Amino acid sequence: xxxxxxxxxxxxxxxxxxxxxxxxxxxxxxxxxxxxxxxxxxxxxxxxxxxxxxxxxxxxxxxxxxxxxxxxxxxxxxxxxxxxxxxxxxxxxxxxxxxxxxxxxxxxxxxxxxxxxxxxxxxxxxxxxxxxxxxxxxxxxxxxxxxxxxxxxxxxxxxxxxxxxxxxxxxxxxxxxxxxxxxxxxxxxxxxxxxxxxxxxxxxxxxxxxxxxxxxxxxxxxxxxxxxxx
Amino acid sequence: xxxxxxxxxxxxxxxxxxxxxxxxxxxxxxxxxxxxxxxxxxxxxxxxxxxxxxxxxxxxxxxxxxxxxxxxxxxxxxxxx
Numbered sequence: 379x380x381x382x383x384x385x386x387x388x389x390x391x392x393x394x395x396x397x398x399x400x401x402x403x404x405x406x407x408x409x410x411x412x413x414x415x416x417x418x419x420x421x422x423x424x425x426x427x428x429x430x431x432x433x434x435x436x437x438x439x440x441x442x443x444x445x446x447x448x449x450x451x452x453x454x455x456x457x458x459x460x461x462x463x464x465x466x467x468x469x470x471x472x473x474x475x476x477x478x479x480x481x482x483x484x485x486x487x488x489x490x491x492x493x494x495x496x497x498x499x500x501x502x503x504x505x506x507x508x509x510x511x512x513x514x515x516x517x518x519x520x521x522x523x524x525x526x527x528x529x530x531x532x533x534x535x536x537x538x539x540x541x542x543x544x545x546x547x548x549x550x551x552x553x554x555x556x557x558x559x560x561x562x563x564x565x566x567x568x569x570x571x572x573x574x575x576x577x578x579x580x581x582x583x584x585x586x587x588x589x590x591x592x593x594x595x596x597x598x599x600x601x602x603x604x605x606x607x608x
Numbered sequence: 609x610x611x612x613x614x615x616x617x618x619x620x621x622x623x624x625x626x627x628x629x630x631x632x633x634x635x636x637x638x639x640x641x642x643x644x645x646x647x648x649x650x651x652x653x654x655x656x657x658x659x660x661x662x663x664x665x666x667x668x669x670x671x672x673x674x675x676x677x678x679x680x681x682x683x684x685x686x687x688x689x
Contacts, residue, residue: 435673439676443673472676482624482625484624486628526678528678560624
């Protein structure tokens with residue numbers, strides 16, 4: 379299996395993503411600089427977290443127009459799985475591969491902590507190692523993570539089962555206190571129409587090794603490798 | 609020509625920064641301040657002397673990059689540079 383991690387100026391979770399991928403794949407992914415027009419053959423493309431282009435204009439807005447993104451968009455439309463984590467999710471919304479926008483947190487504060495997430499589906503490549511309804515712990519670290527979409531788009535996402543993860547409490551309940559940033563419908567991550575593109579604000583790669591204090595995130599990478607290496 | 613572009617949040621889109629600014633204005637004693645909404649202002653010199661062509665160019669810039677039209681509106685004025 380071949381995976382590529384796209385590196386933008388200001389990415390800071392690209393190495394974490396590479397370590398988690400290598401642990402799951404048994405070989406390192408290709409690290410692809412944003413200025414490259416060419417992308418190696420990839421069974422999976424990861425857009426990592428960070429602050430690409432210093433979050434200038436809007437988070438993810440500049441990165442969405444990087445040279446390599448034209449090819450990423452083309453591959454994503456052709457069915458190649460794409461995982462966008464945190465800033466990667468923001469980039470995916472700016473490319474319109476995923477609907478909606480990540481807006482400034484309702485608290486106006488940068489939030490850095492572990493949160494509980496409810497797995498809404500387990501029939502995708504990303505979540506096959508989880509059970510539907512599982513409550514998992516991933517860290518978040520962002521200031522622009524409040525998911526916003528208009529009512530029509532939200533209704534479509536809900537109706538088509540395109541919510542991947544929701545912020546919840548330990549018991550899986552969607553309480554107001556469990557929503558760290560004011561996201562609509564507690565949305566922490568969403569899929570595209572075909573379930574092949576996932577964007578999420580929490581960081582599975584940051585709790586993917588016992589040495590990091592947890593392994594809930596490792597199942598995402600293990601599931602991806604299991605389904606893509608077959 | 610020079611474009612003066614203003615980008616604002618669409619009505620109905622929550623603006624926590626605007627709310628915080630409003631709170632600070634109230635704290636300073638400006639009780640008259642209400643419904644504060646913040647946005648962006650961008651100037652661009654467009655190497656185009658024909659106003660119609662300059663307008664078309666600026667609108668494409670706004671649609672493709674400067675504004676996120678899911679949540680933002682844009683308006684602009686053109687003047688001879």
